[in-house]
Amino acid sequence: MNDARIDIRRYRGEIERHRHAYHQVVISCEGTIEIEVGRETGRVAGSLGAFIPAGCQHAFLARQPNAFVVLDVQTGGCAHALDNGQVPPFFAIDRRGHGLLEYMRALDWRARLTPACQQAWSTLLLDSPAVNGRRSDRAELVVQRATSFMLHRLADPICIADLAQAAGVSPRRLHEAFRARRETTPHTRLTVLRLDAAERLLADPALSIAEIALRSGHADQSALTRAMRRERDATPAEVRCRLTDKEEKWPAMERAGRRPSGWSQSDSGPRLRF
Numbered sequence: 616m617n618d619a620r621i622d623i624r625r626y627r628g629e630i631e632r633h634r635h636a637y638h639q640v641v642i643s644c645e646g647t648i649e650i651e652v653g654r655e656t657g658r659v660a661g662s663l664g665a666f667i668p669a670g671c672q673h674a675f676l677a678r679q680p681n682a683f684v685v686l687d688v689q690t691g692g693c694a695h696a697l698d699n700g701q702v703p704p705f706f707a708i709d710r711r712g713h714g715l716l717e718y719m720r721a722l723d724w725r726a727r728l729t730p731a732c733q734q735a736w737s738t739l740l741l742d743s744p745a746v747n748g749r750r751s752d753r754a755e756l757v758v759q760r761a762t763s764f765m766l767h768r769l770a771d772p773i774c775i776a777d778l779a780q781a782a783g784v785s786p787r788r789l790h791e792a793f794r795a796r797r798e799t800t801p802h803t804r805l806t807v808l809r810l811d812a813a814e815r816l817l818a819d820p821a822l823s824i825a826e827i828a829l830r831s832g833h834a835d836q837s838a839l840t841r842a843m844r845r846e847r848d849a850t851p852a853e854v855r856c857r858l859t860d861k862e863e864k865w866p867a868m869e870r871a872g873r874r875p876s877g878w879s880q881s882d883s884g885p886r887l888r889f
Contacts, residue, residue, distance in 0.1 A: 618688065619687065619688045619737035620686070620733060620737065621687075622685060622733065623644065623685070624682075625682050626648055626681060626683070629674070629676045629677075630675055632651070632672045632673065633672070633674070634671060636669055636670065636690070637687050637688055637689050638688040638690065638697040638698075639667040639686065639687055640684075640685070640686040641664060641666075641683050641684070641686075642683060642685075642708060643660045643683055643684075644716060645680070646660070646683075647660035648660070648675050648676070648683065650667075651673055652665060652666075652673045653668075653671050653672060653673070653704065654811065655704040655762065656811075657704065657796070658798055659705075662707055662713070663706070663707060663708065663796060664705070664706055665704060665705055665706075666702040667704075669690045684716070684736075684740075686740055688737075688741070703759055705755065705758075707754070707796070712740075715740065754791070754796050755792075755796050757784050758782075758792050758793055758796045760783065761789060761793075762804065762808075764778060764781035765804070769808060769830075769832045770832050773832075775801060775802070778801050806846065809842070810842060810847060812830070812831040812832070813827055813851065814847075816830060817851055818858045824836050824839070824851045824852065827839070828851075839851055
């Protein structure tokens with residue numbers, strides 16, 4: 616791969632958590648995709664793009680026909696903002712970015728991009744304010760500040776007033792920012808983060824479920840069980856069984872040369888499409 620490569624990709628179904636050695640920028644041409652980047656989860660569609668740092672675990676879920684501009688960028692290359700962590704996991708696409716997308720549609724983005732078009736588009740996208748981190752989006756900053764507060768205080772009681780104060784806005788503005796940038800509410804986001812934390816801890820068999828419940832911000836084991844059953848349709852014990860079983864099977868699959876769901880065969884050979 617050169618310093619940067621851009622193309623149009625389409626996704627179907629779910630691809631489990633994985634990572635790669637290069638940065639990735641994902642912007643929607645058509646449709647919607649749900650992406651989990653590290654501890655952040657968001658939806659790429661319309662005015663919201665996603666940035667996946669090199670080495671960061673991520674997964675995605677696509678429920679409908681789609682097409683995305685995907686930019687793969689080598690570390691230590693032409694985009695210093697990507698290496699320096701100046702780009703948030705989810706960022707607002709500015710007017711210039713929308714102009715680039717409209718121009719691509721006019722060129723028939725369904726066709727495979729020529730090498731010349733790939734080079735030109737990579738340069739333009741990497742030079743855009745959103746990807747270069749030169750301009751911050753107010754609503755996105757509110758979401759990031761509130762989310763950071765949640766992550767650092769998951770085990771503590773958290774109310775909307777706490778989140779609004781941490782983000783430097785009123786509770787109403789806080790709700791508006793989450794609706795605009797994540798299409799969810801602060802309370803729902805906190806619930807997801809706490810369940811995600813519980814799932815990570817459940818992979819450690821040395822921790823009891825009662826201890827995991829407290830560490831992930833649930834009042835007790837029963838509260839964790841109710842929340843996980845309601846939101847994930849499984850009990851903590853079932854999630855633990857699934858996670859430990861996956862850890863045992865994955866090395867064997869790699870040794871046998873088997874590929875996880877989401878791999879596809881292209882003209883240039885097999886690759887994980889995301």
